[in-house]
Amino acid sequence: MRVPPRLEQRFVKVVLWSMTAITVFVLLFIVAYILRRGLPVLSLSFLTENPHEMGRTGGIFSTIVGTLALTAMALAVATPLGVGTAIFLNEYTWESRVTRIIRFGADCLAGIPSIIFGLFGFILFVIKMGFGWSILSGGLTLAFMILPTIIRTSEEALRSVPRSYREVSLSLGSTKWQMVTRVILPSALPGIVTGVILSVGRSIGETAAVIFTAGSALRLPTSLFSSSRTMSVHFYILAREGISMPNAYGTAAVLVLSILLVNIVTYRLMHRFIRKYS
Amino acid sequence: MTGLDRKENFIRAVLLLTAFSAVSVLAVITVFIFAEGTPIMFRRGVGGFLFGLNWYPGEGRFGLLPMIVGSLEVTLGALLIGVPFALACAVVLTEFSSPRLRNILKPVIELLAGIPSVVYGFIGVVVLVPFIRETFGGPGFSVLAASIVLGIMILPTVISISIDALQALPPSYREGALAMGATRWQTVRMVLLPSARSGIVASIILGMGRAVGETMAVIMIAGNAAAVPRTPLDPVRTLTSNIALEMSYASGEHREALFATGVILFVIIMVLNTLANASSSRRARGKRG
Amino acid sequence: MTGIRVREVSHYFGPVRVLKNINLAVEKNEILGVIGPAGSGKSTFLRSLNRLNDLVQGSRTEGMIEVDGRDITRPGTSLVELRRRLGMVFAVPVPLPRSIYENLAFGPRLAGVRGKEKLDALVRYGLEQTALWIEVKDRLHQSALKLSGGQQQRLCIARVLTLKPDYILLDEPTSGLDPVSTMKIEDSLRILKKDYTIILVTNNTKQAARVSDRTAFFLAGELVEIGPTERIFTAPADRRTEDYISGRFG
Known part of the structure; x- marks a missing residue:
């Protein structure tokens, strides 16, 4: 039927x-x-006190600092590389085999699991280059992880800048670099910032790549060579080793709230950007 | 050549260098993983790694078959659980819901894509594992638990990209089918889903990549026994967990064997990437044509 | 030797030849009107003069284009300097997303002009020449995007004038404007002629008849005919010119 x-x-x-x-x-x-x-x-002291007894008591201050330091390090490396790549692809060259290889490389990099980045960062930075478990090792590893996101979003942002802006700038006697810095980057900035913030979210949430490269020291980091524990790693250790469930939940709440905040800001920015150019 | 031209050429050269950063990183990672991982595979025989059933690193036995099977089972499970829900969601939000609801739900779902994997794993431990243990018996830490959690984790990716694929279809497809008297559902089933197939396939492959590559969440809920699971309620260890669990104390051949695990994982991911790439570039070509 | 001399110029986009053996001269302080149907190559011609075609992949020019005695098709030509001397106005007004003042000061700043007084003077000069000064002098620091379409296009002309170029290239500058705005721009052109050499590409033959001293007719990448405007419109030498200006095609 x-x-x-x-x-x-x-x-x-x-x-x-x-x-x-x-x-x-x-x-x-x-x-x-x-x-x-x-x-x-959550309380003010939870946010501002360092963890004691492996995190059984005390707050999470040093892990917040660790997270911020690692994220800042990653951005400081990945943003110039990513935006530079996007500028080269979009403004300084024609579509060719070279651009296809570069884009394919970025796509492949985006698909590599974080544990492979962790493995790689561990061998290269921690062992072979002798940086040890440190903010430097972890930051560089994270930088490589977020590089494809920054390239991709920056490229999209540059592409959305009207072609006529380029013609006007050049026809008024700008060099290519003046065109990029004075006309294109200011117009594409919200889109680029969106990509950067998106990467911040990813850095905050990452665990596998960080635990093998930045280590899990609970002390407040004092230099680039300090080992440091991020919030995600702290949460993972608290929960997995059953050290303190309340503190695990507290850390998770901070983690989730900060990522939601980051994503909401990104979303807002993106929408303002889209509305402006369509 | 003027000073301006020299400056421009210099900038161009610098940008060209940065443009190769991503490719160089990819190349260096590939070289490192393979250089560290393949020698032991060839020394001890590739077959032993791929098909060996016993993983006793202390005794120098490095059979990875349980982990390979584990990764595949867990991933397959995640797809079986996640994809139907994700596609239902995508279809409802593009075809059956009011634009208002869509404009609220799509961003909400995309926001959730950022939730760290350790949080998913943790929820698995405190909610799902006890539930499975009490309902079906067994330890609770199992293929089933891992599949469900991974299935949930891939939802945002699959939903968001499928919605994009469905929305990218020209409105005339929809209008044409409806004008011929098809119901909305018939339009979806016979016109829209087939037309958006390559985009949807790409979204599934990306979700698959995420499931294969996920580490921390899986460690927390899968039980991690290095044996081929016989039922979905048995514990399981994936390739990624194998690396993460033992990396901190491994040395010598043991560490090499973990890199060999990385090599296999790497190859699987590259195959998936290439498939996704081919699928989405076919979509791009289709759009232009 | 002053003016522009175009000799045997062909232009290619990839394998497609869009300009075929063009020969013409532009004299100092004249308005040369360039007419022709869409796709006749008139815009490409204009853009080959300031090498803006270089932005297109696979673009290539053959032949010689001399601007004030220098062949600008040669590699090593300073494009920055060339484009400063040949100011260009586009079909669609493109104010940059910044204030009126900053739009006008953009070119001079690139050229290294510093100091508020100098910039103020250039901005005022540009706006006065295009009859915009009275209209906008009290809101120089408001966004240029808020101006009306006609005002935006006059702003674009003013922006070119602040560079004090020798030539002004206009690419269908009134195609998107209403008759009143069009009239204002045509008035400006007549005034500017005293100080500048103008090449006006237009899809409106009547506009060429109204403002240009000489007119060139392009068809399918060829220069069919060039001569004093009055002769082109009253006694064209070529049958195709006559058909076009009498509205039989195009």
Whole structure:
């Protein structure tokens, strides 16, 4: 017997809508679960005190500093490289085999699992170059991880700048570099910043690549060569070794909130940017 | 040549150098992983690595088959669980929901893509593992638990890219089918999904890459026993966990064997990347034509 | 030797030849109108004079283009200097997303002009020549994007004037404007003629008839005919010119 199309559609709709509801529920449940148990733990002293007894007591201050230091290091390396790559691809060369190779390389890099980055960073930076477990090793490893994101988003931002701006700038007697710095980068800035912030989110949340390169020392880092524990690594260790569940939840809540904040800022920026040029 | 021209040429040269940063990093990583990982494979026989059942690094036995099977099972499980929900979500949000709801839900889902994997793993430990243990028996740390958590983790990726693929279809496809008296669902099933196939396939392959490569979440919930699981309730160890679990104390041949694990993982990921790339470039060509 | 001499110029985009053996001269302080249907190569011609075609992949010029006695098709030509001397105005007004003042000061700043007084004077000069000064003098620091379409295009002309170029190239400058704005721009051109040499590409034959001293007619990449405007419009030598200006095609 053939089911009438209208009836079939009604049935399918019910199924699809319930699946959607389940999906959205599960994703929101995860955030809500963490926040419900983590928010009560949060206090000013939790944020401003260093961890004591492996994190059983005290706050998470040194891990916040570690996270920020590692992220800053990664951005300081990856942003010039990524934006420079995008500028070269978009403004200084024609489409060719070379640009295809560069883009393919970036795409491949984007797909490499973080544990491979961790393995690589461990051997190259920690062991062979002798940086040890340090902010330097971890930051460089993270920089390589976020490089493709920055290239990709910067390229999109540059591409959305109207071609006529380039013609006007050049026709008024600018060099190519003046055109890039005075006309194109200012117009593409919100898009580029979006990519950078997106990478911040990724750096904050990363664990596998960081634990093998930056180590897990709980002390407050004092130099680029200090080993340092990030919030994600701290959370992982607290939870996996069962050191302190309340502190694990608290750390997770800070982690989730900061990433949500970062992503919301990105989203806002992106939308303003899109509206401006379409 | 004027001073300005010299400056321009210098800038161009610097930019050209930076442009090769990503490719160079990729090359260096590849060389390192292979240089560290392949010698032991050839010394002890590639077959032993790929098909050996026993992983006893202390005794010099490095069979990776349980981990290879583990990674594949867990990934397959994640796709079986995640993809139907993700596609349902994508179809509902593009075809059946009001634009208002879509404009709220799509960003919400994309925001969740940023939740760190350790958080997913943790939820798995405190909610899912006990549930499985009490409902189905066994230790709870299992293929099933890992598949479910990975299935959830790939949702945002698959949903977001599938929505893009569906929205990129020209409105005329939709209007044409509806004008011929098809219901919305018939339009989706017979016109839209087939037309957006390559974009959807690319989204699934990307999700697959994420599942294969995920490490910390899997370590927390999979149980990590280095044996081929017989049922979905048995614990399992993946290639990624194998590296992460033992890296901190491995040395000598043991460390080399972990790099060999990295080599296999690397090859799997590269194959997936190439597939995704081919699939999405076919989509780009299709759009132009 | 002054003016522009174009000798046997052909232009290619990849394998496609869009200009075929063009020969013409532009004299000092004249307005040369360039007319022809869409796709006749008139814009490409204009852009080959300041080498803006270089922005297109696979672009290549054969022949010789002399500007004040120097062949600008040669490699090693300073494009920055060339483009400063041949100011260009585009079909669609493109104010940069910054203030009116900053739009006008953009070119001089690139050229290294410093000091508020000098910049102020250049900005004022440009705006006065295009009759914009009275309209915008009280809001120089507002965004240029807020001006009307006609004002934006006059701003673009003013922006070119602040460079004190020798030549002004206009690429269908009034194609998107209403008749009143068009008239204002045509008035400006007549005034500017005293100090500048102007090449006006237009898809509006009547505009060429109104403002240009001589007119060139392009068709399918060839220069069909060039001569005093009055003769071109009253007694064209070529049948195709006559067909075009009488509106039989194009």
